[in-house]
Amino acid sequence: MPIITLTTDFGTRDPYVAALKAAILKEEPGTIIVDISHEVERYSIPHASYLLTSVFRDFPTGTIHIVSVHSLSYKQHKFIALKIDEHYFVGSDNGLFSLLSESPPQQSVRILNEKAERTVFPAKDIFVPAALTILRFQDLLKTGEPINSIETLTNLKSYYQNNILYGNIIHVDGYENLITNIDFMTFEKIRNGRKFLVRFGKEKTDFLGLNYNSVQPGQCVCLFNSNNYLEIAINQGKAASLLGLGYNKKVMVEFF
Structure with a gap:
């Protein structure tokens, strides 16, 4: 069909x-x-x-x-x-x-x-x-x-400058998880074995979870979701409301 x-x-x-x-x-x-x-x-x-x-x-x-x-x-x-x-x-x-x-x-x-x-x-x-x-x-x-070409956009993707990978929140799902436009392949290529710090709103972390249960209920976790995009979540909580973040807010990953 x-x-x-x-x-x-x-x-x-x-x-x-x-x-x-x-x-x-x-x-x-x-x-x-x-x-x-x-x-x-x-x-x-x-x-x-x-x-x-x-x-x-x-x-x-x-x-x-x-x-x-x-x-x-x-x-x-x-x-x-x-x-x-x-x-x-x-x-x-x-x-x-x-x-x-x-x-x-x-x-x-x-x-x-x-x-x-x-x-x-x-x-x-x-x-x-x-x-x-x-x-x-x-x-x-x-x-x-x-037609030989279509309109292209590059300024809507994450970008890297001065050891910082800059991205934005592009989706807030029904659980109020915050999904960014920073993808796993870009992150790993830039990281190249280095330490990192994810900054979002007033928060920061150097920990990436495998899933939501990598932290205790009520705790914040960063992870790469099933679509391989960096996601900010609160286990059994609402990250958007509790962190005061939403669509188009900046997220940064600092490498050192």
């Missing part, structure tokens, strides 16, 4: 998500629609990229992912469809897709649709028709014209 996933910053209060699903099911009633998340922080490309990279490879290859986050941000941004790691993506060329993989897209096209210049709801007017075309033909060229 064909699968289409949805990732948006719409929330669930309004009928926007239902409108997308209705548009898909009206044309292809047998489609399996999976919600990755509709609670992306408004306009947040880093948050959306984290949620997508956490899960999209768990779907069968050939899955189509509609992404509507910050989709009408700039007039010069194109609406695009692309193939990354054997998965199809449809959305705005706002830099988000450059954060999903270390490898460049296998194929990219600019979506050609007469509504593109005037739409205020591109997810329904542009992305859904393109996704359905891909579903039917498994061919990106049926949706538009080839």
Whole structure:
């Protein structure tokens, strides 16, 4: 059965998500629609990229992912469809897709649709028709014209300067664990056997746990989560509330 996933910053209060699903099911009633998340922080490309990279490879290859986050941000941004790691993506060329993989897209096209210049709801007017075309033909060229490159973002990634690895909190999960954009491979490459100190808010630690139970209930722990990103948590507690930290707050790792 064909699968289409949805990732948006719409929330669930309004009928926007239902409108997308209705548009898909009206044309292809047998489609399996999976919600990755509709609670992306408004306009947040880093948050959306984290949620997508956490899960999209768990779907069968050939899955189509509609992404509507910050989709009408700039007039010069194109609406695009692309193939990354054997998965199809449809959305705005706002830099988000450059954060999903270390490898460049296998194929990219600019979506050609007469509504593109005037739409205020591109997810329904542009992305859904393109996704359905891909579903039917498994061919990106049926949706538009080839392009040689996509918008890339590098300033949203962690960076290293003067023995300090700088990152940000990009997601607060339902347990109020704080997930950063510092990944394990970057950490280990820079660390190179050196000692380190993780600084966040008013706290600091030189200990990395294997899991939440590496510390006693109520204690704070830093660890690399199942997606290999540095996470700050409190065992059986709410790190965001208790530490006074949240989305986009800075986290630093000092090496010495």
